[in-house]
Amino acid sequence: MEAKDKILESDLWKPVSDFFVKEGYTVRSEVKDCDIAAIKGEELVVIELKKNLSVDLLAQAAKRQKAADLVYIAVPKPKKLIGNAKWKDICHLIRRLELGLILVSIKGRQSFIEIPIHPIPFDREKSRNMSKKKRESIIKEASSRYKDSNIGGSTGKKLVTAYKECAIFIACCLQKFGPLSPKKLREFGADEKKTTSILSENHYGWFKRIDRGVYSITEVGVRELTQYKELTEYYNSKIVDL
Incomplete structure (x- = not known):
């Protein structure tokens, strides 16, 4: 039936x-x-x-x-x-x-x-313990961002994550000083762990390898940096010319 x-x-x-x-x-x-x-x-x-x-x-x-x-x-x-x-x-x-x-x-x-x-x-304590990794990832992501560049509650917009902030910092360095190695970028203050993978994976199309272990910023990168004016101004003020 x-x-x-x-x-x-x-x-x-x-x-x-x-x-x-x-x-x-x-x-x-x-x-x-x-x-x-x-x-x-x-x-x-x-x-x-x-x-x-x-x-x-x-x-x-x-x-x-x-x-x-x-x-x-x-x-x-x-x-x-x-x-x-x-x-x-x-x-x-x-x-x-x-x-x-x-x-x-x-x-x-x-x-x-x-x-x-x-x-x-x-x-609740048991529930929170079961979600310990999620809690740690939220805290890590929030703590890794230099600025609050997103609007809470917005949908359909590209978010500025800690990963993207690292990429913006790298792009600012390359735009300011020209082609650099991951080691040199880290000396300028780029993320110790993410820099190499951000350059090699190149999710945003901002970077180009021009020699072994040396990268430059692409035209796409230069153009898209203008969308993050506040962050680029902030990072450019923090980059120390070594």
Whole structure:
């Protein structure tokens, strides 16, 4: 039998309700704005039913945490979203909010539920430790830039990264002094580790090898340096003529 194309919020009620009944809860629906309230002893669990995951649903579920011990959100299981980066981000947010997630599948007269996320306390320290390399890369990138040349929130524009700043510095040196070796560039203050690779990889088309271990700036480099006037003025003022 084919899966039901359009699942209504009311279609989610029975499989979710049946699950909590089997778990020993007393289940009641539409209680004080809560879609489902499940009670076992002193424990109150609230489940919000929605056709789609949304910010409004997360906000509603977070509001239910004021009164309930545990809060779940129940939605139809998405066909394509699961497994991709967006889905992982959504799941991280659900865990961060200490909510639970119930996925409902309906095939003909049969229904199935999965609970990939339970509402448990979020360990921020553990999460941060798991992202230690990402944290270090952000700090390193930010610390390696001499100026804040980008506009926060902008899209579709070429960003000035620490790598590009190094390339601009090298281009300024070559424009000012003519052909130079990586060793000489480092003496002028170019990056100790990146200089050789920036010249050889030549991502921007700014450099040209004119002899063994000697590079010059190209016409493209000269032209494109004019797009970074503030940075070139800054670097030219820092270059020490040796």
